[in-house]
Amino acid sequence: MQVSLQALKAFESAARRGSFKLAAEELSLTPTAISHHISNLESRLNVNLFHRQGRRISLTGTGKRLAKATSEGFRKIDSVLEEVMKAGTAARVTTTSSLAAMVLIPAQHEFEQANPDISMEISTGESVDSQSYIIPIRFGDVSVAKDSDVIRYESFNVFGAYGMTPPSWSNEPITLFTTEWKNKSLPDPPLAAWLETNGLEGADIKLKKFDQELFGIQQAMAENGLVFCSTTLTTRLVKSNLLQQFETRPVKSDFCYYVPNKDSFETRSADRFLNWIEDILNQ
Amino acid sequence: MQVSLQALKAFESAARRGSFKLAAEELSLTPTAISHHISNLESRLNVNLFHRQGRRISLTGTGKRLAKATSEGFRKIDSVLEEVMKAGTAARVTTTSSLAAMVLIPAQHEFEQANPDISMEISTGESVDSQSYIIPIRFGDVSVAKDSDVIRYESFNVFGAYGMTPPSWSNEPITLFTTEWKNKSLPDPPLAAWLETNGLEGADIKLKKFDQELFGIQQAMAENGLVFCSTTLTTRLVKSNLLQQFETRPVKSDFCYYVPNKDSFETRSADRFLNWIEDILNQ
DNA sequence: ACGTATAGATGAGTTTAAATCATCTATACT
DNA sequence: AGTATAGATGATTTAAACTCATCTATACGT
Known part of the structure; x- marks a missing residue:
């Protein structure tokens, strides 16, 4: 030169x-x-x-x-340099309000403690996720996600507010909160499979449906009710004694959380975040 | 940074x-x-x-x-850097074919000897002189040029081929080559003023006109004729004994050579060239 | 008009960044 | 399998970049 x-x-x-x-x-x-x-x-x-x-x-x-x-x-x-630099020091995530509220936001502080050089930004809703450097965590059917993109295969179980007496499934009618996704292309939660796994086919069950799992869980906690929902969202609440599990066994589902083109995020902040969230979701 | x-x-x-x-x-x-x-x-x-x-x-x-x-x-x-760098190491000049042929081109080698780090490029004709970094040397009436832009005020005289006998102005009809500029807005060469200065008002003179001074000069040399032309173009030819002056006195004119916005050329090559050409033209 | 403060120029000296050298690893090619 | 090639890594050298001290010119205030 x-x-x-x-x-x-x-x-x-x-x-x-x-x-x-x-x-x-x-x-x-x-x-x-x-x-x-x-x-x-x-x-x-x-x-x-x-x-x-x-x-x-x-x-x-x-x-x-x-x-x-x-x-x-x-x-x-x-x-462009500034943009790239930001991408290197911040993990910007967008996902469902349920995962955000129940998992990401509660754990945000923990992530930033463990990664003091990386800040974590969470957004939900219909935001422009095509914008560069934003990591979308989607919830959907395993068939639409590449294997390598999946960060959590979803199981379902029944949970109740902490301290409530276990329900007697055979004797009385039971109200169960569950989810009917806004997105109609998604199947319903695998309630039938769960009942079969736990030998409860004959139970008298009334369903009350919300369009986000988050709402069913909150409702169960608020009125000492029962919710049939994904284990991902409840793990933390169970650990902190806000929800409890009963003697029932979880059932696998066709749902999963996945990050489209997970391998294409080459910034360190994204890599660190993705490793971290996979750890969190799978214990 | x-x-x-x-x-x-x-x-x-x-x-x-x-x-x-x-x-x-x-x-x-x-x-x-x-x-x-x-x-x-x-x-x-x-x-x-x-x-x-x-x-x-x-x-x-x-x-x-x-x-x-x-x-x-x-x-x-x-x-842009490359363009600027070229401008710094080359003086690109455009001017009339007469000045180019009679002055610039013969002296080009001399300039490059004196300025080994600068190359000189000469072009003539209707070239795009608005292109950046090209130095235009124009010939015109002093009234259209800024004083500071003028590099040579033009005088006129009569010259003949070297070795020819001086003409006897009063005794015989004389053929004189002169110029009628293609550009009609320019006045004619100051022949009347020259005749008066030299007390030759009565001479019997036949004019033969060319549209460039260059041609008249060449013709005079070729056929042992006489040419009424600018002193700028002939100085070098007189010095090298290809043309000769007689006992006549030169006459000032309203013509000049000038470089529009001469002070706006800030490259060293342009500065050096402009100083050099002014020296050349004014001895 | 004079004195002072400010912006920039210049040259010598110092510091830091950039380049190389020597060495090592992994992979492509024969 | 063996060799040649591209790149990684760490130590050392080199050169560019920066600063400091000093100087000049000019703008500005009194």
């Missing part, structure tokens, strides 16, 4: 600010350094870039020309 | 060429230097830019993104 890029950067700044002193401040250098850079540039190019009128400077025609190019060029580089 | 521009340049080259080795060749560095730069970049940004598959590398998604920005940014800077 003929001319040094740092000299060009110094020139660009001086041209934009109209002063070596201001350029020096901007680049955390001394005015002397800027002066050296620019005179070095001028002698290498055999061109005067600034008119010197004593202590006042102004761009020459050639200087203006070069300043335009360097400003635009560096600006283009800087803006 | 967080990240070094040289590291970005190394990355840009490696990304474009698809190989550290090729990037090293392009930048006249060792592959080790490229490797250091890129891993430095990656750790500063907390992002992987290349996949390493043993000795083969490929860009990550983030790498592609950054590569696009750096390539475009540096390309923009480089292209």
